[in-house]
Amino acid sequence: MKTVYLQPNVAFEPLICRWYAWPFLMAPATLSLVMKNRLLPILESFVEDPEFHRSAVRNPKMRGGPFVDHDGDVAAAETLLAQMRSSVRPQLELAQALEKATELLEQTGKGNSLEPLYERIPQPLRGVVELGYDLHNHASLRLIEPLLYADALYDTSLQSVFLRPMGSKPRPFVMSTPLIDCSGGVLVNAPFADPLWDELARAREEGLDEPAFASLRSRVQQHCADMTRFDSLFTETPPAIRHSAPPQDGVRVRYFGHATLLIEGAGQSVLVDPSFAYSASAGLDCFDFHDLPQHIDYLLLTHNHQDHVLFEFLLQLRHRVGTVVVPKSNGGFLQDPSLRMILEKVGFKSVMELDELGTIALGDGSITGLPFLGEHSDLHIRSKLGYAVELAGKRVMCLADSNNLDTAMYRRIARLVPSPDLMFIGMECEGGPMSWLYGSFLTKRLSREHDEARRLNGSNFARAKSIIDDLRPRGVFVYAMGAEPWFSHITSIVYDERSIPIVESNKLIDYCMTRDIPAERLYGKREIALTQQATGSVGVNQDTP
Template identity: 45%
Template structure:
């Protein structure tokens, strides 16, 4: 690419998408955590591929319908059946340990079902082989027997094989071009799986990825990167095409750039992703970052992040709030990742700390309710996250109260204010706030949409529909606003940005209940003299 004796100075293009894959499927938290990954592969991936091989036309029709696009339907247009069949057979062969693990859970459930208080110690020899040494048997306070996983041990065994991980790089000229992330495998490039795509057969934790993604804003030698990533000769021409000699646009500090304590800049990157900077510290919440695709939608992309992000805050484990695709691309500039702590060992509630550590982050800190992270000129306080998790025992969730530059923020994520007494107590501790951020997806998915593979038996349909993972309604959200006397209220875009469509597939219209509820909240707040708006795409402003 360059003359002999010269140094190559090229940049990874801003429109290069980087999809992390596990066994050819899009990587999300439950596909990185070993226990949940076993259930997802056995109870979802295998079943979807079997169904596609039997009836590709049915899948094509369902995937083309916005109302069913995010369901269990492969979006391959009814084609490539032979390739899906080949992946199905290969997955069956590789998934032996996972199938044994899932079957062992069913056996253990049956073993524990009849235990109502008698000693559990005699049962250990009867624990199925696939779970032996990986579980602790215990009772809850109602004398119901259950098991707890030694989760860190799972990362050392066959269920966490890094050879199944890879990264798929491809240029794209628009948002939302990808199929729905969780329903369609990415078939191998060698078999026609994507023109111009390059696959890096490296584990997610590989430090070489930091050098690759640093090249988005700092010049690098593509050939040297290809050497470090062990790219084969056939992939190198496509890899070089992912780079350009043209530098990315300069980072727009501009108006509102914090120059010292007492001034705070806020940057909204879309969905629930917000960056706070006060001159001493930078804090990024729930990173989901857009690529530099041509679009009429305003955006802030990877090029708009500062060179150093002191803290990344994760609110909960849903795939639109903790995204390996974004996390891997910013790892080289992140100091500490703050995650909500779980009780540990619950199948449906994998440890976010272990997941993020498995993604190669060296400094991951767990927080629980009212834990405080001290800052040079403020603090981060973990605040209870109410609702949105289908009444399940999910502990890895938190909202955050931030104190920066003398101002205060409540990052409310998708909390559903179904228990106002919680926020009454929290307000007694933290007082009023200046800014409030809230999601209002108040018509969430049923419990089975995410957690169905882990249920010991299917949930009754009425119960499934009744236990939706929803955020606050306008009245519930207004109660939070008034309780904390928020001067400025911002409602997330809730997946409307086009780069969220492959992750959420939400076909919102102006008649959609969540959008109507968001509008009611905004108008109610404005009528009270508060600044309120529903965010969309990008916004950057500052306090002084």
């Protein structure tokens, strides 16, 4: 009896209304506004003038813009547009209600009591909002998020997953291009929380005998109109499991690309911001699923942006994760939906919110949440954390896209948190304007001057240098740059030697070297070993440059 395995290059592309799922498409309120103000207009524009979009996609200067990358039949896009308009009517009504309620508060919330306004709130929002002022008499509404998820506004019938083998062809930029042509894979219309995805993910390594495969096939078929390519997603060749135990006397850190770190030691495994290459499409040597341990004790998410919270990989890891750790949100404010609620709806059973300087004990070690300024366009967004992970007496600090806007904060942290052996910091210091990510939520268009000034950027050289001077790490690694070729469909980033983030991170590396601090900008794959014999220094495994 033969055993088959899910092929290592099969992607799980999570979709909502056939658009790649990112956090703002999961929370009901943000979905409604992104659908109304971004996704539908992009697809409508493509249907009206496809050649304009095709020309823009070919222009490198337009990369990351609102242009659909589809050179196939426009009729298929027209069909998808009609389906979207029909299926998201309740969400569009919610979007209109949010905009009208905001206008109502702006016009009438002048310091007087807001109680009479509850009767004037549009019907889709009745019962799910609280009206209030800040201490400066600015009126706003707070969403009661659990009630939104309990309503039909959270519609799992909009969710699906596209299974397809990845090759060398680049993927289109997912924030501008929906899945229009399904001919290259298998579209499965099952919710993200369905245990079906755990079974499929297990099949990548555990394999299925003939009865088990038939059972799985039958379950998929219940949610799939076309099973033609399903069998071709499997192989009889067993996978090459490459994970090995870390050093017994220390800690090993593996870099998987972009912001993904696997920290192992003292019998614990901690995975940060998971995303992986599919080997067949990577274009360079890399770690992938087969380099992970069978069980991941803690999965840490730093913040609620689409390049750090990727459901494509979270769905494939769900069956092997113990606890997911996320930062607390601002409790119902539109721009800061709860990551905990989103992940619970996606099917994770153990999700823990961590506050700034909150700590989780790991035997003799710990995970500590670190304050995180910047990269969110000056919006009050609380759901962002760096992490200090201590295992086996070694300390690893993951600062993600922290922008050192106030050096006094890091001086305060330095008095409370020991200096790390390794520090990982993002330096994508150019960033997009505020409207690129948050524009769908604005009732009034920002001036160009304000939009350009309020950017989604991390630390430049001067700011990163100050962090290093205050926290005194023994080794520094620049990461989370979005530079790997397999990640361009998420970030749309392509660097050259003149790119500002490259110039600034080169300055930081040179500065660290003058201080005898090992430093490097990570790309593709890296392994760093911290051993007891290397106390006070950084031991690096040179086998994985």
